[in-house]
Amino acid sequence: MAESAMESVRVVKSATCGRGLVFTSKFARGQCILEELPYAYTLQDDKRGRYCEFCLKKCSTLKKCSSCHYASYCNKSCQRGDWARCHKQDCKTLKRIHPLPYSHVVQLLSHIIHKQKRSPPCIQDDEDCFPTTVDQLESHHEKLSDTRRKDFETLLFSLKYYEDDVLPEPSTLLKMFGATICNSLSIMNNDLNVIAVGMYLRASMLNHSCDPNCAWVSDGRKIQIMTVKDVKEGEECTITYVDVMDPAKVRQADLKERYHFTCKCVKCIEEINALGPDDGLGEEFRDLKKSLEQIRDAENSQDILRCHLKFIVVYNDYTCQ
Ligand SMILES: [Zn+2]
Ligand SMILES: [Zn+2]
Ligand SMILES: [Zn+2]
Known part of the structure; x- marks a missing residue:
């Protein structure tokens, strides 16, 4: 690992891509340049009962919470950790809504709402600092597709029903929803199957490239950003937001729908220029x-x-x- 993950990268403001991260020195391939615990995270619905809700490790001897009989933990320490993190609130909600399911997407937004309430308001928003709250992240909420807006309406309906506290204004919630769409990362197990979704404030500063110089790996709920190439000081750190094995047109459509930009990386330009007569343009x-x-x-x-x-x-x- 690099000497100090905090010093391996710094935030820069770019003229075209908002904020981004650059390397503060050169690094060889395979080095960890950023390590982070999530701001908020939830286990995917279909992984409940097989993975611990807190540490996200797979465990065959999970114990269920004796109050809601829903969340499961590998030990007392994880249960205590999760109680302080979110389960004190979730447990009440789960008992109240039983037998209705508590979708992990609704749960993630609920965790963010409660965490924002507990955090002191952010008084400075320097463009060259790492964000400390979700409000400081890009949300692109005004560009959401009709399908995403419908998803938001459904989610808002569930939140109103599930939450016993006063909710933030719908416009604030829409911004939070937009931020979760374009900033959340998949948390994977050792077989690279997605088990949870998390918001990582520092890692959310990483911009996209279809030919990235970094990749993220999960270790339970912690993620590490690793270099996948030798990199130079001052070079921008990038990860891919989409499957780089997809053809350029598919990648570009995915990036436009979820992240609202058209990728102009060298790989995209070369692939699109090389398209033959059957390029689908008509x-x-x-x-x-x-x-x-x-x-x-x-x-x-x-x-x-x-x-x-x-x-x-x-x-x-x-x-x-
Ligand atoms: Zn655990
Ligand atoms: Zn419980
Ligand atoms: Zn590209």
């Missing part, structure tokens, strides 16, 4: 592109006029689709 769009290229390449005024007239015909065909 015959009309390709004709339009060709016709524009002909205008650019036309040598005399007569040719330019002819190409312009052809362009108008092709353009009309294209827009009438």
Whole structure:
């Protein structure tokens, strides 16, 4: 591991990608440059009863909470840790809503709401500092798709029913929801199966690349950001937000839907430029592109006029689709 994870990376403000992290010195491949415990996390619904709710380790002798008979722990120490973290509140809710399920997505938002209430308000929001609360993260809530907005309405309905405390304003909740979509990380077991979802405030500063120089690994609830290449001082630290094995068009669609940006990394540009005639753009769009290229390449005024007239015909065909 690097001398001090705190000093291995620093926050920078970029003109195009909001905030990001850069390396404070060179590192060889395979070094840990950031280690972090989650701000909030929840075990996935289908993993309940097989993994400890607190340490997220798999255990065959889990003991259920004797009060709600829902959350399970590997030992007393994990149970105490979870009681202080969130279960004091969750236990009351679970008993009240029984036998309704408590989805991990609703639970994650509930944990964030309660944690924000307990934390002192953030008085400074320096752009070159690590965030200390969820409010300081990007949320892109105004760009959420119709499907995501519908998901939010359902979630809001559940929260209103489940929570006995006064909830923050719906606009604040929508911002929190947006922040969880674009900043949460999957927590994986040793077989790389997703077992939980977590919000890591420092790691959320990492920007995306389809050819990243870092990757995250989970050890229970703790994550480590490891270099996967030799890196230089001042270079931006990146992870991938999507499956890099997917074709560029699929990656770009995923990034646009969940993170609201179009990736312009070298890998995307090269892959898209190399697309053949079956690139899925459609015959009309390709004709339009060709016709524009002909205008650019036309040598005399007569040719330019002819190409312009052809362009108008092709353009009309294209827009009438
Ligand atoms: Zn445990
Ligand atoms: Zn309980
Ligand atoms: Zn890319």
